[in-house]
Each structure stands twice: as C-alpha cells, then as structure tokens.
Amino acid sequence: MGKKILLANDHIEGIRFLDTYRKHGGYASLEKALKSMTPEQIVEEVKTSGLRGRGGAGFPTGMKWSFLAKPEGVPRYVVCNADESEPGTFKDRYLMERIPHLLIEGMILSSYALGAKTSYIYIRGEYFYVARILEQAIDEAYAAGLLGKNILNSGFDLDLYVQIGAGAYICGEETALLESLEGKRGNPRIKPPFPAIAGLYGCPTVVNNVETIAAVVPIVNEGGAAYAAIGVGNSKGTKLISASGHINKPGVYEIELGVPVEEFIYSDEYCGGIRNGKKLKAVVAGGSSVPILPTELILNTAAGEPRLMSYESLGDGGFATGTMLGSGGFIVMDEDTSIVKNLYTFARFYHHESCGQCSPCREGTGWMEKILHKILHGHGTLADVDLLWDIQSKIEGKTICPLGEAAAWPVAAAIRHFRKEFEDFIRNGEHVNDVKHYYRLNNLTAPIN
C-alpha cells in the first residue's frame, strides 16, 4: 500500500465535521504554525517539500509563494482555485466533499504564511452542494475560533469566503478566475503583471489549487523534508489521481508519485484493470488537455523503460512519445473506443469553453470541431486530417492563456498516434453512422455498481 497523506482519513465517518476532524489530528498543523512558526518558516518548509502546483501546471509552489510582492499598506490575497473543470478530473470535488476542513486548514496556513487577511475559495458553480459543505465547515471553524479575529489567540485575523462561479472552464485559468471573482466575464489577463504582483483588485495574490493548499497541512505538520522524502526525482509527495473510463474501479486514488503506470491501471489497489476483460487501447493521463498515448507508450517510454506516474516519467520523450501528469485526470479507453469520436468530444468541449478573446483559439476551436463533426458523419476527406494538424499548430503558443494549447494538444496527439484510425474512419465513411456504443449499449440497461 502506498502512503496516504491527504486521504489517510477519508474513510472515517463524520470526518467532514470539525469534531471528528480534530479528533484525528485536524488543525494540529495550524496550532503548530501559529504557536511556533513564523510565516517565513512556513514558506521555507513549502520550498523544501518540493510541492508542485496540483492543478495541472506543476509549477513549484514555494517559488510561486516567494514571488508574492509585499508592499507596505497593500492587502494581499490567497485565492483557492476550486474551479475544477478539466475533463477527467474530479479529485478536488472528492477532497472538498469528504474532508472540507483539510482545505480550510490549508487556507488558514497559506494565508498566515503569505500575510493575507481575507481569502476566497472560488468553486465552480456546478459544485453547488460542495460549496454548501464548505460553507458549513467554515461556519464550524468560525465558531471554534479557527477563523475570524485573533485565531487561537495568535493575533492573526482571517476571513474566509466561498465564491461560486457559473459554468466556465476558462475560470480555472488563474487570471480569468480573478476576473470572475471581481464580477466580470472570465477573460484571462495579459501577463505580466502576474497575480503575485497585481492579482485580485490589483493587489498581490497567490492562486493555488485545492490539492496544493491541502498539501500544505501535512508539510507544516511533518516538515518539508518528510514530504520531499516521498516520491521520485523532482516529483515529490503524493498526488490525487482521478481515474475514469473503461476500468473496473473508477475513483479518486492518492498515489505516491512514482507508481508504475501499469501497476496503477491493473492493480486491485487502484483501477483494477480494464472492464469486461477488454484490452487497453489508450490513456489520457492528466486531464483532457494532455496528449493521449497508445498502450505501448503509456506503459513504457519510447526507450523501453517502465513509465511511472510522475512529472518526469510521463513527460519522458516530450510530446513525440510522452505526455504530462497534468491535473491527474486519468481517462482509460479500451480496445473498442473510437479515438476520433473521443477527440470530437474534446474539440467540442474546447470550442464551447473558449472565452473568445483571442482569434486563433476562438476560430480554431470551432473549426476543428466542425471538421471532426464532418469526419464523424462520413463526409471527411483525407486532406481534413492535414488541415486539423495545420489548425492546431496555428493555435499553440498564439493565445493569451494556455486554453489554446489545451485545445491544440489533444488534436495533435490523436493524429500523431492514431492517424491510421482517422484515415480508416474517413475511407469507410458509410459504415461510420452505424457505430454504436459497443458493449456499453447493452450494459446500460443493467444497473452499474
């Protein structure tokens, strides 16, 4: 069994509530920090831990924190990014609904470390019931003197609020999130300035993912070095993986970074293998934006080394033969899956979610969706595959925010690794309309789980 840090207690009944959470060691980190640590010491521990942003980009958290400007007399903000919208990702939802106090404790610690007096958790609107769970937990924390004025008699004050969004993937991009939190459309800002200099209301701001902020709790409690001792290479600590698709045991798993991909897919401790005895065809390892890999490249690197669940190993080979850990949204596809159709659902997603600010993304995502729709309905030509390649290459790197890349990469990777399938789909167009949902069609009439 791998070591669990964030989800060590997720099975305990009532862990959602303050009493039970405290009974199992909750808020010990906060007491330790407020009694015996300076804010600078916490930042140092986070640096030592090697923690990297768990939202997808993997940027070192301690470094991000150290960029925060601290001009006199200007408020600073910590904002938690709970806008989890990357297809295939549902770990933050799990963490927040099971152990809301872990996030709240992390928010208080981060706010203390960074000198924020008001902090916000920005959660996607669809997670409405999760926002209620958080609000109830926050109420409990206020009542227990863990939030508000003079927390645990330390002299530190903090107000924490939950802000709900209203359905926009783009608000997971940190500057779009800040725009949205200011009551505007979620159009990403041009950087620089980065939020560390001018973020919420023009003030220095740190935006971190739910899982990142939660990880601050064990880092403060056990020390950064203990956290850094877990994992492999520059992939320190544990990571929550959202596993979905054609597997026997979909769900959220906390792994020590460095678990072999093959073990993750086939072991009963994790995904439990491919459903219905089917063969593995492909995996999207880190949320819809990262390159899809066929079986041979997801299980092993191009050099024949076993592929590990880590930033470096999944990235091995670059985009030619590798992918990214991303948000940890691990989507598994069996041998009957149509890569073309799956790509269409991604293309449609990015077209729907493009904010419309930059022409390459606004026009390109719609164009790619149209071409894939045409191919799917039997009207594609072989030239369309080259056209798709051409369009994606003209979006990447030419937009204000990374949604452009996120839309381009899945298209590029699907063509790179499954070009023949696209061509077959196009050549045999007249049969395409008969494609059904394979065995699932029959299974749907029977209850699952």
Place this chain on the structure above:
Amino acid sequence: MSEKTILKFSDETAAIAKKIVARYPEGRHKSALIPLLHLAQAEFDGWLSVPAMDCVAEFLSIQPIEAYEVASFYSMFNLKPVGKCTLEVCRTSSCWLNGAEDIVRHLEKKLGIKEGQTTADGMFTLKTVECLGSCGTAPMLQCGGDYYENLTLEKTDKLVDSLRAEGKARVYTNDNPVNID
C-alpha cells in the same frame, strides 16, 4: 409599448444578497455579481430575463450592461425560459465513454423533445453540458443542485418519473438555500 417590467428581490433574498456583498472590500461590491445572478435566477423562474438582470444591477448600483455581459458569458445562466426541471446531461469524454449519448437519446424519446428543448407542459428542459467533474461516476446528469450519477436507462426513467410526480421546480438556490449564517 407595454410598461417596463420591474422586478425586485424578495426581502429574504435581499437579506442574503446583502450578506454576500459584505464579503468584499469597500468599493468591490461588483464581486457579488455572479452570486447575485444565481439568486435572481432562482427567484425569477429559473432564468434571467432582462428585468431580472436589471434587478441585480440596480441592487449593486452597477450599469445594466455589466450584468448582461456577465450573464451571457457563463453557461449556468439561462437567458431564455426553461422548464421546472432542467436535466443537464454531461457529454464529455468519460461520460461519453460510458454511454452518455444513449442517456440523451433515451431522454429525448421519453420526453418527446430534442436536446435544448422544453416539454410542452413546461416540466422539463433537456440540455447537454460539458464535464461536470463526475467522470468516475459516469454517466451522470445534474438537475438543480443535485448530481445523479452512475446512470442507467432504468435509473434515468425512475428519476424522470419521480421528478414529474413531485412536480416541483429544481433550481440551485431554492432547494438548497445558501447557508450564510
């Protein structure tokens, strides 16, 4: 020309809205716009008519266009009337891999409407939506604040039948009032 319709929050909603506005620093009350549009949508029949958006703008002392431009950006805000229950079926990758399309086709047949339409009795609107973060429990649909997961055709039938028998509107804030206190 008919008289311009003017909508106002109920006293109860206005009290909640005031508490939301208090979360932000002095002069940053516009931050309350999205939460207040949710309140308006819940109070005014599940969608944001121009008078409903004007009500929010008036409450926040901002220009109506500021409310319109935000309401039209976010997909949870309905700018056209909807049925009492909006069935929002997730259609992105993992849900598709697990048969979301079959759920949609089944609902279309059962309700006698196409996706995007509302039943003649005003009970149901059928929508397809992008990833709702329920990939491990796919396929799924959302109705009001509730997630219905691991759907089968049978479970979907049961859900529709029970919602119809209940006959109540399902919106975000009516069923689950925001817990401010």
